[in-house]
Amino acid sequence: MALLRVEDIRKKFGKNEVLKGISFSLEKGEVLAIIGSSGSGKTTLLRCLNFLETPEQGRIFVGDEELFDGEANEKMSDEQIRVKRLHFGLVFQNFNLFPQYNILQNVTLAPSLLKIDTPQNIEAHARELIEKVGLTEKAAQYPCELSGGQQQRVAIARALAMRPDILCFDEPTSALDPELTGEVLKAIKGLKSGDSTMIVVTHEMEFAKNVADRVIFMADGVIEEEGTPADVFDHPKSEKTRAFLQNSLENF
């Protein structure tokens, strides 16, 4: 049974329909890359999964639990949304670390406030995650003392600390200098062996090709093409996909 099932998600901003019926599913342990040009709705889709936006229509299931139903009449309370969004973690394009907390505190803040475990276990888990992203010696430093790539790795550890079922990345390397993207992509790749389920919105075509199990190409609010990296990159069926890939992979 699929871990995540998304059915016919539709979202408008004013008159502008950004998502025009998105459906897909994801198995546990899979890495899904979502590619597409700016304005195609990739980020909005991730934000809908994380309840930062509310779709007008559609349904979202995690396992056999229905998280969202656009047909439901009553609005969900803040409390309900808070519980539901814990199935997902989100790593932002511009990190959004909490500047007044050091690295360890950034990772432990939410688990401590929500008391998901004993303080000792929370800290032990946090140190484990910080080690996993290779920043053990930075644990006592503050975000402003770290490079962008290091900050993004902390953001990954922070998202993992809440033990989400599905970890989402919203263009995790777009705000980074080119020489820093590698370390972040490596950290994400490192999680794959730990069988985390991930959705990565990215402009890094090589990464999508080599790390993802499945690729979705979005254009104008619909899924234009979907398949294994080999299907999408090497044998694209849609004209739009071909044009997009040609522009993205063009050699200068």
Added chain:
Amino acid sequence: MNTFFEQFPIVFNALNVGFLQTMKLFAVTLLGAIPLGLLICFGSMSRFKPLSSVVRTIVWVVRGSPLMIQLLIVYYFPGLVLKTAIWGGGEHGRFIAASIAFILNYACYFSEIYRGGIQGVPHGQQEAGQVLGLSRRQIFFKITLLQMIKRIVPPMSNEIITLVKDTSLARIIALQEIIWAGQAFMKGSQGISGQIWPLFFTAVYYLVFSGILTILFSKLEKKLSYFKV
């Protein structure tokens, strides 16, 4: 008592008494205006339109008219127009009237500084808290508040140093603060008359006090400099 050295101890004592009243007005204004400003700030940011427009109108009126006029209105309006002298005539009554005018005036200025501070915290901070499952309360107190405080320290220190000197406006309703005490030696007090230097000398008190505040605020700024916003 003709020599300066004979006059000085008498003047010094009188100015100290006046400055105590100045400090009292300063402290009471801060204690009242800092929390009231936060309430006004939330009111002006409210999504409930009638509330936010009423609050914004009040802020406009208070910031748009002279504090001296506000002092006169608060002090004299009840007695002269409503014929009920709720403040009484004594120094205590003048102090209460002055405190009310100052607290309201400064709360309006503070509220705008707070609003800038809150709106200056990037929206991504709130979203980062949300996706980690934190409540609105937790997000405000554990994430937004300290970042807001760091942002508002410079404009608040500016406003608070202005307040030190604005307290002298209470002279207009004859509150016996330091300007009043200095002026007394012009018309005559304790055997000294026709002297203007005590009034000029009051400036030293303001200068020293604002110097101390400047040092305290830069300490606070340094304390908050371990992180960047």
